[in-house]
Amino acid sequence: MSSPETFYDVFRQQGISRRSFNKFCSLTAASLGLGPSFAPRIAHAMETKRRTPVIWMNGLECTCCSESFIRSGHPLVSDVVLSMLSLDYSHVLMAAAGHQAEAALEETRTQHAGEYILAVEGNPPLNEDGMFCIVGGRPFLEQLKEMAAGAKAIVAWGSCASNGCVQAAKPNPTQATPIHKVIRDKPIIKVPGCPPIAEVMTGVLTYILTFDRLPPLDRLGRPEMFYGQRIHDKCYRRPHFDAGQFAEEWDDENSRKGYCLYKMGCRGPTTYNACSTVRWNEGVSFPIQSGHGCIGCSEENFWDNGPFYDRLAEVQTPLGVEANADKIGLTAAGVIGAGVAAHAAVSALTRVRNPNSGE
Amino acid sequence: MTSSFESKPRPKGFLSAVVHHATEVQTPAAKIYVYEAPVRIWHWFNALCIVLLVITGYLIGKPLPSVEGEASELFVFGYIRLIHFAAGQILAIALLFRIGWAIIGNHHAHQLFLPPLWSAKWWREVWHEVRWYTFLERTPKKYVGHNPLAQLAMFFLFLLPLLNAVATGFALYAEGAGTDSMWYTLFGWVFTVYGDSMHVHTVHRLTMWVIVCFSLIHIYVAIREDIMSRQSLVSTMISGWRYFKDDRE
Structure with a gap:
């Protein structure tokens, strides 16, 4: 688990050529x-x-973040990223099960205290x-608080960990709470989205590993390079917006x-x-490109700001x-009118009956 | 009419004006200079901005039917937004100017900003005005400036919503300008207050409706008072002079 080998050693072990390795580095630099x-x-x-040990924990969630993550852009990239980290614990991806798995968690917590990255999918x-x-x-x-205490930094994967998502929507019977409201003494990087884009997830991890620090964050704690602009700002349909050309019905001309x-x-x-720039499935498309509006899945309260098909919440x-x-x-205006x-x-009427009033 | 009635009252000290808020006329007067030129100009200019902002703002939330043609040659929605943004920025600058004038102008200039909510006498007069509007009083009182009920409404239904509209408006503008823009630095805090961007949109829209509702009442009451009260109203905001229709107290 906690092998001393470098990332490059791992790549070579897996039969990745020097040339492919260099290509990956260029690609990563470009994507960041x-x-x-x-x-x-x-x-x-x-x-x-x-390799930095990474603990990937799952709370209340649907595993869509994991599903997105394993589809990271280039298949080679997803392979590489899985080897790049020492993924010591992950419900979805680890081979171990039961007590063995929990033992791996304990081992990382004690042997790599203060060194490991805690990636949290879902919320408590x-x-x-x-x-x-x-x-x-x-x-x-309990598990989250225990593991957070020894973590170097925490990555809040997806809208669940960042904002609460569907389980925190009104009336929130289980009181599902985003990570930053439970853990307050660790640096937390939020990567919202339901799920986040695969390349955004691997991009964020690559940045942290390469520079050994968190990427520049905006005022909500999201990496600026992927969450610095709105979908609207880079949407390829934006010229129609400025022109005043809108779809009026789903099936109209x-x-x-x-x-x-x-x-x-x-x-x-x-x-x-970053949907309108990075797009999904290796840059194939994104919701607006396939004819459906954005539902704002990476925004706070997006389930409570419905209906999805009306501008006004x-x-x-x-x-x-x-x-x-x-x-x-x-x-209100009608009643007042x-x-x-x-x-x-x-x-x-009053004036007619009392012509002197007010004079 | 003696000239003493026509002389402009000297601007009183800021605090003394707040303490002596009772602007009820004690002496029979014929006409008094109330609204200085900057206040009047601001009033009508602000009204014009609000009309433009409400029309374009409504259309931004509920756009007109689509226009046909090449998108590269059209900028219809863009122009509607441009008018909205320009009018909003002009309104904000005018509002800053108006706040400045409230400090240096005569004591009627800051009535809008400082209703004496702590004064029991003032609240009694608010009640008197409520009774006048519900036809329970036969005769209204005379006021040189705003009557207390008007002052109350202008503060809570106009000034505060207007400030809210400016803050939320600039915050939404900042989103378009970019999170690294000056506007976002100045107004990013609005998103902390109201939560997400959708909420800020909703609050901005609701605030528009509060201002629309206020305007309906404001215009009706101004015309009604002009006819039924004991002093001039509409013409005062044009000429600056308040005329009284009788000499009684």
């Missing part, structure tokens, strides 16, 4: 936006650095002392022409993610009546 001069630096880091539910998520016979909450999906409730203008009203800002506003008319009529 670092420019060609960084490729040798990445290669140097890979040749000299020992706090209600009923964390009883809604049990791992190895113990609440996940405008929709076929590839017009902007803004009126269909696309969340591109409020969503920070639903607003909670005192009587539980379904409403949005426009319905509330138009109703009627009130003004009635008040004016009564005022006129």
Whole structure:
């Protein structure tokens, strides 16, 4: 598990040629936006650095982050990344099971205290002392706190760990809580998305391993290089937005022409993610390209900001009546308009009956 | 009309004006200079900006039917947004200027910003105004500046929503300008206050409706007071002079 070999040794062991290795380094430098001069630096880091132990924990989640991760862009890249890290514990990918698996966790915690990266997929539910998520016979909450105490840094994979996602949507019966609200004394990097893009996940890990520090983060703790802009800012349908050309129905002519999906409730203008640039499945496509609006899966509260097919989010009203800002506003303006008319009529009557009032 | 009534009142000290908030007329007066030119110009200029902002803002949330043609030759939605952003920035600068004038102008200039919420006498007069509007009082009181109920409404239904609209508006503008922009540095905190970007959109939209509702009431009441109260209203915001219709207290 905790072998002293470098990353480069691991690559060569797996039969990866020097040429392929150099290609990978160039590709990684390019995908991180670092420019060609960084490729040798990445290669140097890979040749000299020992593999960093990574613990991958799963709380309340659906494993879509793991599923996305293992599809990282180039098949070779996903292989490489799995060898790059010393992935000591991962429900989805490890061979060990049961007590053996839990023993691996304990070994890393004690032997690599302060060195390992804790990658968390999912979040802990706090209600009923964390009883809604049990791992190895113990609440996940306990395991998380224990492992976080010895971690160098924590990576919050996906919207569950970063924002809470569907299990934290109203009314959140299990009180599912994102990682940063439970662990407050460790550097946490959020990689939201449901799931995050595979290349974003491997890109973030590569950055941490190469430079031995967290990438520059925005005010919410997300890596700026992937979450610095909205889907909308780099959307290939943006010219139709500026022109005022929108799909009005899912099956209309405008929709076929590839017009902007803004009126269909696309969340591109409020969503920070790299979908419109990195795209999915080795850059094949992303939701808007396949004709469906963005649902804002990497944004906080995206389940509560529905409906997905309307620009205006639903607003909670005192009587539980379904409403949005426009319905509330138009109703209020209508009531006030009627009130003004009635008040004016009564005022006129009063004036006719008491011509001296007010003078 | 004697000239003493026509002389402009000297600007009083800031604090003394707050303490002597009771602007009820004690002496029979015929006309008094109330709103200085910068206040009047701001009022109408601000009104124009709000009309433009409400129209374009509504269309940004609920766009017009699509236009046909080549996207490269069209910029319809872009122009609607441009008008909205320009009017919003002009309104914000005008508001800053207006806040400045509240400090250096006469004591009516800061009535909008400082309703004396701590004064029991002022609240009694608010109640009197409520009774006047619900037809329970036969005669209204005379005020040189805003009546207390108007002051209350202007503060809570206009000034605070307007500040909220400016803050949320600039925050949304900052998203387009980029997270590394000056605007994001200045207004990024709005997202901490309201949560995510969708919430800020919803709050911005609801605030628009509050301002629309206020405007409906404001215009109606101004016209009604002009006819039924004992002083001039609409013309005062044009000329600056308050005329009283009678000499009683």
